Amino acid sequence: MSTVAAPRTGRSTAVLKAEARLFRREPGALFWILLFPTLLLVILGSIPSFRQHQADLGGLRTVDVYVPVAVLLGMIVGGLQSMPQTLTGYRERGILRRMATTPVRPSTLLSAQMLVYGGAALASALLTLAVARLGFDVPLPKQPFGYVLALLLAVMVALALGSLVSALSPTTKIAGAIGSAVFFPSMFCAGVWLPVQSMPDVMARIVGHTPFGAAAQALNQAAAGHWPGWGHLGVLAMWILLLTGAASRWFRWE
Numbered sequence: 001m002s003t004v005a006a007p008r009t010g011r012s013t014a015v016l017k018a019e020a021r022l023f024r025r026e027p028g029a030l031f032w033i034l035l036f037p038t039l040l041l042v043i044l045g046s047i048p049s050f051r052q053h054q055a056d057l058g059g060l061r062t063v064d065v066y067v068p069v070a071v072l073l074g075m076i077v078g079g080l081q082s083m084p085q086t087l088t089g090y091r092e093r094g095i096l097r098r099m100a101t102t103p104v105r106p107s108t109l110l111s112a113q114m115l116v117y118g119g120a121a122l123a124s125a126l127l128t129l130a131v132a133r134l135g136f137d138v139p140l141p142k143q144p145f146g147y148v149l150a151l152l153l154a155v156m157v158a159l160a161l162g163s164l165v166s167a168l169s170p171t172t173k174i175a176g177a178i179g180s181a182v183f184f185p186s187m188f189c190a191g192v193w194l195p196v197q198s199m200p201d202v203m204a205r206i207v208g209h210t211p212f213g214a215a216a217q218a219l220n221q222a223a224a225g226h227w228p229g230w231g232h233l234g235v236l237a238m239w240i241l242l243l244t245g246a247a248s249r250w251f252r253w254e
Helices: 002-024 027-045 062-092 095-099 106-136 144-168 172-190 201-207 211-223 230-250
Strands: none
Touching (some): 002 027, 002 106, 027 062, 062 095, 062 106, 062 144, 062 172, 062 211, 106 144, 144 230, 172 211, 201 211, 211 230
């Protein structure tokens, strides 16, 4: 057992390292996933009126409520734009088919992709939180354990959604089209154009049943010092199960 497990572990590590090197060579992915969310926060925080406390935001500043939005943005870009393009490109060029004939299983590549893009999304979130704290005096999440839980579930739902886009896309062009079609509604639900705190009650409840709407509200609650609502965490868990099951059902290696 140990002699079999060791080569498999070595192959998985080698694939992960290779995918990480390829990711580092993609300046577009590095910018949009790692840097753009923080850059957006810096631009918004540079507007004087966004640094003033607002009564309609419960005493928060606009820059405060956009921190969870920026945290989610890196996940949305990585899950819906970058990862599906990469996986679909591998399938389109026959890389997955050739890999299936080697000791390295295609599932190993899929796991490596999720680790790379999930790690990039978490790094983007940490950078956003650090810049928000140091640059604009935004308090760190007052319920750190709940925030981490909501953050991990948000990353998982983004990767599950990206896997489903990859499963439904026979070509990179179609992956780009489907990813873009889901990308903009996801950004709206995350609060890019209208923070969840500013949404009418009915809209906020509807958005709260979407993956990134639930994630935004869970992060907001944890940032304020409350444990994320179990309803929002349950919505995230439900979407992870549904999207993962659908991706597993329809994903093809060829």
